[in-house]
Amino acid sequence: MTKVTAQMSVSLDGYYAGPRHDGEGDWMASAEAAAFFRVTRWAIDAMAWRERQGFAGGEPDVNSDIIAETFEAAGAYVMGRRMADGGEAPWGDEPPFRAPVFVVTHRPRAVLHRQGGTSFTYVTDGVASAVEQAKAVANGKNVAVAGGGSLVRQVIEAGLLDELELHIAPVVLGSGLRLLSDDLTLPDKEAIELTPTRVVHTPQITHIRYSVNGRAPLVLDDRGSGGGPAEIYSA
Amino acid sequence: MTKVTAQMSVSLDGYYAGPRHDGEGDWMASAEAAAFFRVTRWAIDAMAWRERQGFAGGEPDVNSDIIAETFEAAGAYVMGRRMADGGEAPWGDEPPFRAPVFVVTHRPRAVLHRQGGTSFTYVTDGVASAVEQAKAVANGKNVAVAGGGSLVRQVIEAGLLDELELHIAPVVLGSGLRLLSDDLTLPDKEAIELTPTRVVHTPQITHIRYSVNGRAPLVLDDRGSGGGPAEIYSA
Numbered sequence: 001m002t003k004v005t006a007q008m009s010v011s012l013d014g015y016y017a018g019p020r021h022d023g024e025g026d027w028m029a030s031a032e033a034a035a036f037f038r039v040t041r042w043a044i045d046a047m048a049w050r051e052r053q054g055f056a057g058g059e060p061d062v063n064s065d066i067i068a069e070t071f072e073a074a075g076a077y078v079m080g081r082r083m084a085d086g087g088e089a090p091w092g093d094e095p096p097f098r099a100p101v102f103v104v105t106h107r108p109r110a111v112l113h114r115q116g117g118t119s120f121t122y123v124t125d126g127v128a129s130a131v132e133q134a135k136a137v138a139n140g141k142n143v144a145v146a147g148g149g150s151l152v153r154q155v156i157e158a159g160l161l162d163e164l165e166l167h168i169a170p171v172v173l174g175s176g177l178r179l180l181s182d183d184l185t186l187p188d189k190e191a192i193e194l195t196p197t198r199v200v201h202t203p204q205i206t207h208i209r210y211s212v213n214g215r216a217p218l219v220l221d222d223r224g225s226g227g228g229p230a231e232i233y234s235a
Numbered sequence: 236m237t238k239v240t241a242q243m244s245v246s247l248d249g250y251y252a253g254p255r256h257d258g259e260g261d262w263m264a265s266a267e268a269a270a271f272f273r274v275t276r277w278a279i280d281a282m283a284w285r286e287r288q289g290f291a292g293g294e295p296d297v298n299s300d301i302i303a304e305t306f307e308a309a310g311a312y313v314m315g316r317r318m319a320d321g322g323e324a325p326w327g328d329e330p331p332f333r334a335p336v337f338v339v340t341h342r343p344r345a346v347l348h349r350q351g352g353t354s355f356t357y358v359t360d361g362v363a364s365a366v367e368q369a370k371a372v373a374n375g376k377n378v379a380v381a382g383g384g385s386l387v388r389q390v391i392e393a394g395l396l397d398e399l400e401l402h403i404a405p406v407v408l409g410s411g412l413r414l415l416s417d418d419l420t421l422p423d424k425e426a427i428e429l430t431p432t433r434v435v436h437t438p439q440i441t442h443i444r445y446s447v448n449g450r451a452p453l454v455l456d457d458r459g460s461g462g463g464p465a466e467i468y469s470a
Contacts, residue, residue: 012445013249019423031423034424170428170445172391173426173453184248189270191270191407192407196436208441210247218253
């Protein structure tokens with residue numbers, strides 16, 4: 001059965017990149033990029049990632065296996081407009097996706113066909129429609145939400161995400177673009193419950209995969225009542 | 236050798252409690268409390284926690300073992316003023332710490348002696364002094380930063396923390412009090428590097444323990460350059 005999945009590399013404080021680059025000067029020299037390369041270092045070093053990018057070398061380790069598995073599991077992608085725009089030039093004639101990509105945008109545009117099985121279809125009627133269209137062509141594989149962060153939040157908020165995998169890098173960045181940021185709004189005393197289904201730990205990165213159960217009320221568990229834990233943290 | 240440690244239960248989006256209760260009405264009925272009890276549920280259910288609180292029952296599982304180990308490892312505590320104030324009544328005559336506690340505050344106050352080995356010493360010359368005083372009496376055990384979040388951040392920022400353990404609950408809260416929040420400020424292109432030293436996974440909670448290596452510059456790793464990963468996420 002087709003699942004809707006997302007995965008992202010984040011710092012221990014939840015950032016997937018540094019503070020957004022203002023557009024002046026070289027992105028590669030920005031604080032945004034520096035933090036992005038820190039949290040994705042594990043992937044950039046991995047053989048399976050490098051192979052998709054057309055680079056030689058890399059480590060054939062468990063991290064590489066996870067990247068290979070993630071690419072292999074995806075039958076179609078959903079992507080934010082800024083990511084698609086930003087990637088268009090650097091991905092070149094043969095982007096790493098090798099599957100149909102549905103770009104959520106306000107600007108209509110003809111389908112862009114690339115080599116190696118990647119195509120970009122521009123969807124102007126919203127994220128749910130993009131997910132539906134991706135499901136229709138995923139051929140039983142997963143629909144992967146490729147990012148960026150704001151699209152992942154939209155998919156979570158809309159209740160469309162089935163599985164979330166975070167790759168948690170052992171670093172505190174202090175500022176930047178946060179995946180599960182305050183922009184993800186939930187009603188008071190309501191949460192999104194998940195179930196961890198796999199934890200893979202390496203010195204470089206901790207991979208935690210969750211299935212998303214959906215919204216649930218936060219109900220006070222009074223087995224701890226009697227005053228004990230109530231105030232033990234506040235400061 | 237005495238290490239300075241901290242551990243806290245957080246949601247997947249990094250919150251240790253819900254949005255701060257404004258002081259009107261019952262804290263136990265607040266959104267702050269509802270989220271706090273969700274992320275600490277694993278502990279409240281654990282036998283070792285309940286024992287320290289004087290409650291019966293609980294699960295004698297690996298989560299309980301981790302709590303027992305954490306209490307056992309601490310020879311002294313450092314605590315924020317609000318936590319100490321908030322806990323004073325509910326902890327009662329025999330607080331769960333059973334060791335000297337050093338409270339960082341601006342208000343001088345005589346040492347408060349409690350039963351079972353717990354004492355509260357009020358330190359008015361800053362967090363570094365409180366840590367030093369705690370080290371001096373920890374008897375070779377660890378100095379545990381008991382919380383709350385703002386004190387943990389201060390200790391991290393000051394470079395005083397040796398070990399951080401996060402207990403990550405499988406829930407997204409969307410808002411609240413965040414441990415590694417934007418209040419933890421670092422210079423541009425500088426990060427705090429950590430090394431994961433232990434991961435323990437249970438269905439209720441994922442425990443990740445890190446040793447804190449300290450500040451390090453974010454250096455662009457150009458092995459991935461050539462355009463590949465540079466823009467793959469932004470949206």
